Amino acid sequence: MTHVKTAADNHRLVVDYQDQPRELTALWLREHSPAPDTLDPRTGQRLIEAAALPLDLRIEQADADGKRLWVHFSDGHQAEFDLDALLKTSSEKAEKPLWDASLEQTPQADFHAALEDDGALLEMLEGLHRYGFVLVSNVPTTEDGMQALIERVGPLRRTNWGGIADVKSVANAYDLTMTQRGLEPHTDNPYRDPIPGYIWLHCLTNAADGGDNTLVDGYRAAEVLRERNPDAFDALTRVWPTFRYQDDTTHLESEGPLIELNSRGETVRVRYSNRTERVPALPADELEAxxxxxREFYQLITGDELTLHLKLNPGQMLIMDNYRLFHGRRAYELAGGVRHMRQGYVDRDSTASRRLVLRRQLAHSDSEEVA
Incomplete structure (x- = not known):
């Protein structure tokens, strides 16, 4: 049963729905009205100016029946609400299980299935959303082999290095990724605005000795730090280093904390880039903290407790959430053979949009089949 009652001189409504009482203001309910004179039925965008609604708006009458709520407001407006839609809270945290080195089953996808079938593509994107990475097999081992699947999700994010770029050891390397050295766990390009959302790393050949990829769930690392040392966690959310990249034709700078929180105090982005970080000249006590x-965060993200090790085979590809994952690699020796990867970026908004639209379309298609 659903129970409703007014409060605060009818300026608020208490809704007891699914045994969870919620107190909602009249203004909040009014601006969320789905009525066609408030919300455009075609675009879903608001037609009224919410900021112009009267601050003394009251609820004249309210009734509920199961999952529906009817409200009559003091400005004469009447609205009918679907309570599931109205009171839906963010499930992002529940959708994203945190993991460490003990993760037994890595999310996987098949390139051709995801290319040809919307259900398989959605499954790939859901795995990426939940775990922050997915291992894709059977990718054509050509230089632009991953391009067709990017275009199913994309568009490809172009940078000063172009679109899909080589990741292999070269003379006069413009970046340390283009050398044989190992790379500490890091996030890519924190000096860009916006930071690339997803990294697509495609293996063409990997016969070199070493060169294993390492993955760490940055959200998990942040929560471990919060549990073990709240003061350290707080320091990494408050200090905003600058990240900088320069070459003969490019100068890129941006800033942000190593652990970024949303309004609910949840970690939504991590940064780590020893090669490009520049810490401002803060007061000495703050710098020391x-x-x-x-250092404590670094020890976590480089330790065995949180680190997964993968060695990509030709035709395999990692797609990684650059807001969530720290990735790195072991050093490698070319005496064992060639290690040639290709890498591209796809932004976060287009990836999320593709996933959510596919989820909606396939759910609608399933409901029509049932009907």
Missing amino acids: YYAAR
């Missing part, structure tokens, strides 16, 4: 916290 930051450096101690950064």
Whole structure:
């Protein structure tokens, strides 16, 4: 049963729905009205100016029946609400299980299935959303082999390095990724605005000795730090380093904390880039606290407790959430053979949009079949 009652001189409504009482203001309910004179039926965009609604708006009458709510407001407006839609809370955290080195089953997808079938593509994108990475097999081992699947999700994010770029050891490397050295766990390009959302790393050949990829769930690392040392966690959310990249034709700078929180205090983005970080000249006490916290975080993200090890085979591809995952690699020796990867970026908004639209379309298609 659903129970409703007014409160605060009818300026608020208490809704007891699914045994969870919620107190909602009249203004909040009014601006969320789905009525066609408030919300455009075609675009779903608001037609009224919410900021112009009267601050003393009251609820004249309210009734509920199961999952429906009817409200009559003091400005004469009447609205009918679907309570599931109205009171839906963010399930992002529940959709994203945190993992560590003990993760037994990595999310996987088949390139051709995802290319040809919307259900398989959605399954791939759901795995990427939940775990922050997915391992895709049977990718054509040509230089632009992953391009067709990117275009199913995309568009490809172009940077000063072009679109899909080589990741292999070269003379006069413009970036340390183009050398044989190992790379510490890091996020890509924190000096860009916006930071690329997803990294697509495609293996053409990997016969070199070493060169294994490492993955760490940055959300898990942040929560471990919060549990073990709340002061260190707080320091990494408050200090905003600058990240900088320069070459002969490019100068890129951006800033942000190593652990970024949303309005609910949940980690929504991590950064780590020892090669490009520049810490501002803060007061000495704050700097000392930051450096101690950064060291503890570094020890976490480089330790065995949280690190997964994968060695990509030709025709395999990792898609990684660059807001969530730290990735790196072991050093490699070319005496064992060639290691040639190709890498591209796809932004976060287009990836999320593709997933949510496919989820809606396939759910609608399933409901029509049932009907």
